[in-house]
Amino acid sequence: MVVVVDKNLPQERVEKIIAELNRYGFDVHKSTGEKYIILGALGVQPGFDIRKIKMLEGVVDVFRITEPYKLASRRFKDEKTIIKVNDIEIGGDEIIIIAGPCAVENENQIMKLAEVVKNNGAKILRGGAFKPRTSPYSFQGLGEEGLKLLRQAGDSFGLSVITEIIELSHFELIEKYTDIFQVGSRNMYNYPLLKILGTSRKPVMLKRGMSATIDEWLMSAEYILSGGNPNVILCERGIRTFDTSLRNTFDISAIVSVKDKTHLPVCADPSHAIGYRDKIIPMARAAVAAGTDALMIEVHHDPDNALSDGPQALLPEQFSELMKQIKEIAKVIEKKF
Incomplete structure (x- = not known):
């Protein structure tokens, strides 16, 4: 109650x-x-x-709160939650851009891309050090070396950093380096992992599971909130439907719907949702117009040779063009950018 x-x-x-x-x-x-x-x-x-x-x-x-999720509910808190990450506020009047490669590959790559995203207005650098891949033979990430390089790149260009945690044993290690934990879609139902993230004071970006309803998504957020960590960002990254023309179905309506149910900020990840770089820009525009608080975009200077998800990474010039377009949309919806 x-x-x-x-x-x-x-x-x-x-x-x-x-x-x-x-x-x-x-x-x-x-x-x-x-x-x-x-x-x-x-x-x-x-x-x-x-x-x-x-x-x-x-x-x-x-x-009484009738929803099964209590702390995430708008009945518990009608005012928007604004999450502070260093000098950044997620959930306020500004659209926050999170950008970078799917995986940290080497020092030259992450430093080059950190410069690209910084110069184009992004405020948070993304990059995976531990990669949960569908195939056991795919690149799995650099581990702690990748975390060090991500932190180095972020500090060099004044960017906060976000990286994915995939198992409990990595918690203390990743907490040393990251500003935001990312929970991937595969781990939305990993309740032991969500519980330990509830003990941290660092923000957690919780991606929607591939087949999860909005209420199930919010119940997973409840695990983190009930552990004492109020800093949860919800991320729509596409869901699995009967259609196979794209990697996933980007549920833009979820951005609108979930905001009716919760006070938590929402991020959109069209890169994972769509899977093809030529379609990411229009979907990113749509997510901004729908009211997303943040946008996560994959960028790579040499996607043909990327070790992870190259086909969905924007080239630097495409990313630059997207930032220009978002700026114009932000004016229309009275958001800062």
């Missing part, structure tokens, strides 16, 4: 309300908004009489 508390209530009174909720067996998550303090009381107690809490001093209202 959600307990709405007067924001001007003295802290000791707020703590007494929290203590009372704890006494009744609820775990409490606190969120402070512009007008009220919101206490999310988590615990399965269908018969609990909410009047016991509603009568407490300073409590404005109490209501």
